[in-house]
Amino acid sequence: MSSKSIPPAAGSGISREEQDRIERISGELRAGIEELGDVGPAVSIFGSARVATDSWEYRSACALGELLAEAGVSVITGGGPGVMEAGNRGAQAGDGRSIGLNIALPREQLANPYVDTDIAFRYFFTRKFMLIRYAMGFAIYPGGMGTIDELFELLTLVQTGKLQPCPLVLVGHDYWSGLYNWLVRESVSRGYIAAADLDLVEVVPDEEVAAAVLLDKLKK
Template sequence: MKSKMKGPVMQRRDQVDGTTTDQRLLDSRGPSDWVHTDPWRVLRIQAEFVEGFGALAELGPAIGVFGSARTAADHPSYAIAEVVGRRLVEEGFAVMTGGGPGAMEAANKGACEAGGVSVGLGIELPFETGLNEWVDVGINFRYFFARKTMFVKYSQGFIVLPGGLGTLDEMFEALTLAQTQKITAFPVVLIGVDYWSGLLDWLRDTVLADGKISQGDLDRLVLTDDVEEAVRIMVDARPQASGAQA
């Protein structure tokens, strides 16, 4: 009697097929439409989370540093970002940025030159090419939401330098998660009084005044020009934050 085991399935008589699963996989490339379907996207999303968790699980305490990719190397914010990266490393933190140019590159440079762990979480974009040269541990993501999860899960706070929409997105993401108690003990410091004061004035005079946020939401933002103050806030939050990102 003709029979065959096909993985865990037994086939007999007329139900026995003449090929193996490996043979069908390897014999022909077949149509490629399946790589653009939602089920396949789910697997790619899963892979991004697996790669991110695997790469960062043993990172240790880290601070996310954000700022504009358009910050020129001769701009004052670039020099400040370098100092931020260096000082965070000196206080025992890894430095995590978006891995791009500008302020991100500067923070990675400061961390790298100080002998610390310089992390870049890049994103696939039509107008940026790879991670900057100062990144020691780099992961490039297809999906923003997977990348954001890594920033919030493996950072214990954010230091935010002058930036545009991407910087604002990361900052407000953290504030929203803190407001909704998805994360706790998560300090957010804005460096650049002249740059950020208008935004904070609007949040206070318009958004808070109209009852759309509470004073506690606004109090989560610390505004300063002092790098040492920003770093000290991250250090002071470290004991409370160490178990907060589970």
């Protein structure tokens, strides 16, 4: 069945270009909701797309994905390489559901080969909505701008009550402790955030502790 664009209402001030953009956004949201509506318990794993397969981050995320899958928890990632690939790979190894929410970018735009459910997105915010909406917990590995953006958006959503409190672990003391301590030293001390806000996140050393924290809190 062919689809037709809905013409903008006369005098609405919405151009055809903007109308088409609205339809694309709506289509992405609809496709994601239809695909993930029955996902059940799931954890989203974030982290750098640039880590090598022999890095500790890759090995750890793969092991975490497997531990979660063996416990009956689906794994959701951004669908790309690096930490995302590792999480999906571990989920498959643990006979769990491996979900990749990919996005078209100049780099890292192809879905990794360990994804069972592959959904492609054009817009970051629709993809991010799905990564958050259908997860009950989050594991964040070392990463760059995108990973840090996802971390602070999650914290903001929980802090402001837009997202129910959920387990959120930062995996890797060496990478995350400096940021955590900076927030205590600068943001808490200046009154920009409350000390209790940092209780929303837990820095853990490895995948075993991460899995234990996530699974324990998911059971409650």
